[in-house]
Every structure is written in structure tokens, then in C-alpha cells.
Amino acid sequence: MEIKILENSARERWDAFVDAQPEATFFHKAGWREVLENAFGHPAHFLYAEKNGQILGILPLGHVKSLLFGNALVSTPFCVYGGIVAVDEAARVALDRAACDLTRRLRVGHLELRNVHASASNRPVKDLYVTFRKKLDSDPEQNFMAIPRKQRAMVRKGISAGLASVVDSDVDRFYDVYAESVRNLGTPVFGRKLFQVLRDVFGEDCEILSIEHQGRVVSSVMNFYFRDEVLPYYGGGTAAARDLYANDFMYWEVMRRAAERGMKGFDYGRSKIGTGSYRFKTHWGFEPSPLHYEYELVGTDHVPDVNPLNPKYKLFIAAWKRLPLPLSKLIGPFLARNLG
Numbered sequence: 181m182e183i184k185i186l187e188n189s190a191r192e193r194w195d196a197f198v199d200a201q202p203e204a205t206f207f208h209k210a211g212w213r214e215v216l217e218n219a220f221g222h223p224a225h226f227l228y229a230e231k232n233g234q235i236l237g238i239l240p241l242g243h244v245k246s247l248l249f250g251n252a253l254v255s256t257p258f259c260v261y262g263g264i265v266a267v268d269e270a271a272r273v274a275l276d277r278a279a280c281d282l283t284r285r286l287r288v289g290h291l292e293l294r295n296v297h298a299s300a301s302n303r304p305v306k307d308l309y310v311t312f313r314k315k316l317d318s319d320p321e322q323n324f325m326a327i328p329r330k331q332r333a334m335v336r337k338g339i340s341a342g343l344a345s346v347v348d349s350d351v352d353r354f355y356d357v358y359a360e361s362v363r364n365l366g367t368p369v370f371g372r373k374l375f376q377v378l379r380d381v382f383g384e385d386c387e388i389l390s391i392e393h394q395g396r397v398v399s400s401v402m403n404f405y406f407r408d409e410v411l412p413y414y415g416g417g418t419a420a421a422r423d424l425y426a427n428d429f430m431y432w433e434v435m436r437r438a439a440e441r442g443m444k445g446f447d448y449g450r451s452k453i454g455t456g457s458y459r460f461k462t463h464w465g466f467e468p469s470p471l472h473y474e475y476e477l478v479g480t481d482h483v484p485d486v487n488p489l490n491p492k493y494k495l496f497i498a499a500w501k502r503l504p505l506p507l508s509k510l511i512g513p514f515l516a517r518n519l520g
Contacts, residue, residue: 181236181270183278186213186226190235194228197235198265199407203296206406207259208240211381216242216257219377220517225253227278229271237266239275243286246518250480253283254292257520260311260450260471262294276301283478290483291476303474304483310468312448312461313409316439323435331428331463338429341393345433348388351375354400354414357390361416363508366497371513375402375414389437391421391430399426403434409445410438431464 186194191210198204213224222242229237242257244250255262264279266272283291293299296311317323324332348354355372362369378386385406391399401415412434417427435446448466451458462468475483500508 181229181231181274183274184228184230186210186228190228193235194226194238197228197238201265201267204238204265205261205296206385206404206411207256207261207294208238208265209382209406210240212240212242212256212259214381215374215377219371219374220258220520222257222517222520225282227275227282229266229274231271236268237264237271237275239264239279241279241282242520243288244518244520245288250290251288252290252292252520253279253286253288254520255279255294259294260309261296263296263299264293280476283476288478289480290478293474293476295472295474298472299474301474303476305475306473306483307470308452309450309471309473310453310458311450311471312464312466312468314446314448314464314466316435316444316446318439318442320436320439323439324432326465327432328463328465331465334425334428335432338425338432341424341426341429343398343424343426343429344392345430345437346390346392348390348400351379351388351402353390353397354388354402357397357400357418358402358414358416359509359512360418360505363503363505363512364501366501368500368512368515368519369508370516373513378402389430389434391417391426391433393420393424393426398424399430401430401434403438405438405441405443408443409447410434410441410443411447411449413449 194210198208213226216222216224222244225241227239227241228235240256240262241253244252244254244257264272264275266275279291351372355375359369385404387403389401389403390397398421399417401412404411404413412431421427438446448461450471451461
């Protein structure tokens with residue numbers, strides 16, 4: 181068995197392996213190497229185990245190095261899921277060993293594996309995040325009635341407000357809405373380039389759905405499609421969205437359109453336990469499932485805690501919320517690129 185670094189010549193074989201493995205996710209696809217390198221400028225080390233010309237396991241890694249937020253190898257940065265996907269234990273062990281060797285060779289602080297399921301490594305873990313996933317019915321009415329009564333009422337209010345959904349062909353309207361929403365949360369926004377690269381790399385599997393009121397966009401979301409599941413990943417709304425119930429309507433439209441497209445699952449992504457995002461998703465009837473982020477600590481003796489709930493970022497978040505929107509768009513991407 182050999183451990184190799186992904187090159188373009190093996191990209192189709194890599195993605196064929198991802199498509200064939202039930203535990204693989206959209207965030208294991210080879211395209212994320214291009215996203216990390218071209219949109220963020222981070223080195224990517226996409227490892228795969230091969231024997232007799234056959235791929236037996238993969239591990240996508242990104243190297244995120246920052247004076248402010250640390251130095252780490254992550255699988256996969258800026259993504260909900262990651263970690264090793266392998267057909268057998270030998271390939272899994274070989275990839276794990278190779279990742280640890282690379283971690284020490286690059287002299288990073290830690291290796292972070294964003295596992296959906298717990299491993300048997302006994303490494304330190306972070307119990308901060310959960311994910312929300314639910315099956316979809318082929319009948320939109322069944323999906324609508326599966327939403328708890330109070331949340332259905334929110335969706336109906338959005339419908340009554342005269343909202344309409346449209347698929348956008350470019351990232352411009354989405355980005356303006358998303359940037360405003362993220363600034364209001366006190367978080368640096370990604371650069372517009374990221375979203376254009378995502379569209380270019382993933383093509384029809386990356387779609388922008390915008391919600392309009394009287395011809396003006398009030399909410400917008402970038403969705404990923406993988407196998408038979410939709411993942412609304414980056415989304416936000418303007419100040420007018422709350423009174424119009426535009427975000428409620430938007431996620432219903434994602435669900436409705438996905439079912440019409442033949443999707444059988446809805447992945448609401450991750451949220452931090454106890455946050456507003458967490459509560460919003462439970463209102464839709466989704467049950468949280470814990471995510472198992474594990475760490476190989478090398479240049480540090482503690483699990484990193486780079487997240488908005490950390491009290492040391494409280495003043496920064498409060499100040500960022502007051503930034504003029506154009507300024508937040510200008511300087512935000514320089515910070516956000518390191519928040520992997």
C-alpha cells in the first residue's frame with residue numbers, strides 16, 4: 181500500500197471513490213483542493229491510499245496558518261465534515277499515520293479531523309458542534325406537514341407576504357445579502373472570490389436560490405447537491421428579511437425544490453449547541469446529531485478554541501457588528517480566510 185498526494189491525473193478516480201463510499205461527504209470531493217488553494221491561498225495535502233492501482237482510502241487536508249488563530253492541518257477546512265474515508269482498517273491506519281507524520285513535518289500545532297462518527301483513536305475531541313439531517317418525502321405536501329405547526333405558520337406568513345424564489349446565475353446578489361448578514365452577526369465575511377470559485381468548481385452541484393420581495397432580494401442561500409441530498413450551506417438575509425419571514429420561506433423553498441429534483445435528504449449543516457442557529461433548526465423538527473471533531477496535538481497541549489462563543493472574542497464581535505458594511509467587505513476576507 182502506498183500513500184500518495186492527489187494530482188489532477190487522479191482526480192476522477194478520487195471522486196469516483198467518494199461517490200462509491202457511503203461515509204464520504206460532499207466535503208471529501210477533490211474540488212475542495214482547488215477551493216482551498218485558489219480561493220484562500222492555503223496549501224492542500226489531499227492524501228490517498230492506493231494498492232495495485234486501486235484507491236482504498238482518502239484524507240483531504242488543508243494547512244491553515246495564522247498568527248491570530250493558530251497553525252493547523254484540518255480535514256476539511258471551512259467544511260462541516262471531513263476525516264478519513266477508507267474501505268478497510270489497513271488503509272485507515274496508513275492514512276492516519278501519514279497525516280500525523282505530515283503534521284510533525286510541517287510543525288503545525290495540531291491535526292483536526294472533522295468526523296461524522298466517533299473513531300476509536302482516544303484522541304481529545306471537541307463536543308461543540310452538532311449536525312441536522314432529515315429525510316425528504318417525494319410529496320412536497322408531506323414535507324410541509326412534517327414541519328412543526330409554529331414553524332409552518334412562519335412559512336405561511338412568508339408566502340402571504342408575496343415572496344418569490346429565483347435561481348441566480350451569478351454570485352452578486354447573494355454576496356451582498358450574505359455579507360450584510362454575516363457582518364450583523366459580528367463575523368468577518370469571506371471574499372466574493374470564494375463563492376465564484378465554488379460555482380466554477382462544482383458547477384450544477386452548487387446553486388444559488390434568492391428570495392425576492394417586490395423584485396428586490398431579501399434573502400439568499402448557496403446550496404450544494406451531493407448524491408440525493410441538498411445542503412443549504414451559506415445563507416443570509418437583509419434587515420427586511422425578519423419582518424417578511426423571508427428566511428423561513430427560503431429554507432422551505434430549498435426543501436420544496438429539492439424534493440421536486442428527486443433529493444431524498446436535507447442537510448441543515450452544523451450549529452454550535454445552544455446558539456440561535458441551533459434553535460432555529462430544531463424549530464423545523466430536525467434532531468441534532470453530535471459531530472466528533474478529534475485532535476492530534478503536536479505543538480500545543482490543549483484543544484484549540486477558535487469560535488465566537490469564546491469570551492475572549494466578545495469585544496471583537498461587538499465592534500465588528502458596528503463596522504460600516506463596505507469596510508467589513510474590504511477587510512473581512514483577510515481575517516475570514518484564516519477561520520477554517
